[in-house]
Amino acid sequence: MQRAPIEERLREAGLPEPAPDLRGPVLAAARSHARSGVTWADRVWFSRRWRLAAVALFLALAVLDRVPTVSGVPGDQRPGTAAAETARAAQEAARQAGLPPDQADALARRVLIAASRPAPRSEPSIDELIEEHR
Amino acid sequence: MPVTRTAASFVISPAVHAQRDDRRDRELLGRLAAGDGGALADIYDRHASALFRHALALAHDRSDAEDLVQSAFVKLATIGAPLLGVRRPASYLHRILRAAWIDVARHRSAAPEQPCDGDAAHPMSADVGDAIDLRHALAKLPELQREVVVLHLFGGFSFREIGDVTDVSTFTAGSRYRLAIERLRLLLGER
Numbered sequence: 001m002q003r004a005p006i007e008e009r010l011r012e013a014g015l016p017e018p019a020p021d022l023r024g025p026v027l028a029a030a031r032s033h034a035r036s037g038v039t040w041a042d043r044v045w046f047s048r049r050w051r052l053a054a055v056a057l058f059l060a061l062a063v064l065d066r067v068p069t070v071s072g073v074p075g076d077q078r079p080g081t082a083a084a085e086t087a088r089a090a091q092e093a094a095r096q097a098g099l100p101p102d103q104a105d106a107l108a109r110r111v112l113i114a115a116s117r118p119a120p121r122s123e124p125s126i127d128e129l130i131e132e133h134r
Numbered sequence: 135m136p137v138t139r140t141a142a143s144f145v146i147s148p149a150v151h152a153q154r155d156d157r158r159d160r161e162l163l164g165r166l167a168a169g170d171g172g173a174l175a176d177i178y179d180r181h182a183s184a185l186f187r188h189a190l191a192l193a194h195d196r197s198d199a200e201d202l203v204q205s206a207f208v209k210l211a212t213i214g215a216p217l218l219g220v221r222r223p224a225s226y227l228h229r230i231l232r233a234a235w236i237d238v239a240r241h242r243s244a245a246p247e248q249p250c251d252g253d254a255a256h257p258m259s260a261d262v263g264d265a266i267d268l269r270h271a272l273a274k275l276p277e278l279q280r281e282v283v284v285l286h287l288f289g290g291f292s293f294r295e296i297g298d299v300t301d302v303s304t305f306t307a308g309s310r311y312r313l314a315i316e317r318l319r320l321l322l323g324e325r
Contacts, residue, residue: 009208
C-alpha cells in the first residue's frame with residue numbers, strides 16, 4: 001500500500017464537526033469582549049492599502065518638492081550664503097573701523113558683486129598684467 | 135491499481151482549498167475591527183469547523199477542543215484594529231487557536247502529549263471499520279505530526295502556511311507530515 005491511499009482514506013473517514021450548540025456560547029462570549037472602533041491612525045498604521053496610499057502621497061510630495069530645485073538654477077550659480085556672510089562681515093568690520101555707514105554699505109555691495117563674478121579661468125599672463133598697467 | 139508516490143500526494147485537497155476566500159475573510163476581519171458583531175458570526179460559520187478540527191488535533195478531549203475554539207474567538211474579538219493588517223486570515227485564525235492551546239498547556243503545566251486508545255475518551259472514535267482504525271492511528275501520532283496532517287488534509291493548508299501557523303520552516307512542516315504518514319502506515323500494518 002502506498003501513501004496516497006492512506007491520505008484518501010483519512011479524508012473519507014473525516015473528523016468530527018463542532019457541536020451545533022457551540023455557536024451561540026462562543027459568539028456570546030466573543031461579543032462580550034469585542035473591541036469596537038477604528039481610528040484614522042489605526043487605518044494608516046495597520047491597513048496595507050492605507051500604508052501604500054500614505055507612501056505614495058509622501059513620494060508625490062517629495063517629488064513635487066524636488067522639481068523646482070532640479071529644474072531651476074543650479075546650486076553653484078545661485079547667490080551663495082557664504083558670499084552674503086562675507087559681505088555682512090565686511091560691512092560690520094568697516095563700521096567698527098569707523099567708516100561712515102554709506103561707505104560700509106558700498107563695501108558690502110562690492111563684496112557681493114565680486115562674489116557673483118565667475119572665477120578667472122587661469123592666472124593672468126605677464127603680458128596681460130603689463131597691458132593692464134599701461 | 136497501485137498509486138505511485140508522487141508530489142501529487144502532497145497537493146492541497148481542491149475541495150477544501152476552494153472554500154478559502156482570503157479577500158472575503160479580510161473584509162470580515164475589517165468589519166470586526168470596526169465593531170461589526172455580525173462579522174464575528176460570519177467568521178465563525180466559515181472557519182469554526184476547521185478550527186475545531188485543529189483544536190481536536192491539539193487537545194485530546196472534545197470539550198477541551200471546544201474551549202480552545204471559544205478562546206480563539208474571544209481573543210479574535212479583542213484584537214481590534216490590528217485585524218486590518220492581516221494578510222492571510224485563515225492562517226491568522228489558526229495561529230490564534232494555537233496560541234490559546236499553548237496558554238492552556240502552560241497553565242496546566244502538564245505534558246501535552248497523552249496518546250489515547252480508548253473510544254470513550256477520544257473524539258475520533260465514532261465511526262466503524264476502517265475509519266476507526268484510521269482515527270485511532272491518527273490519535274496515536276505525536277501531536278505536532280497529527281496537527282500537520284489535520285491542517286494539510288482537512289484544512290487545505292500548504293506546508294508553507296502550516297509553517298507559518300506552527301512557527302516552523304516549510305521544510306520542517308513537510309518533514310513532519312512525511313513522518314506522520316510513514317508512522318500511520320506502520321500503525322495500520324501497511325508496511
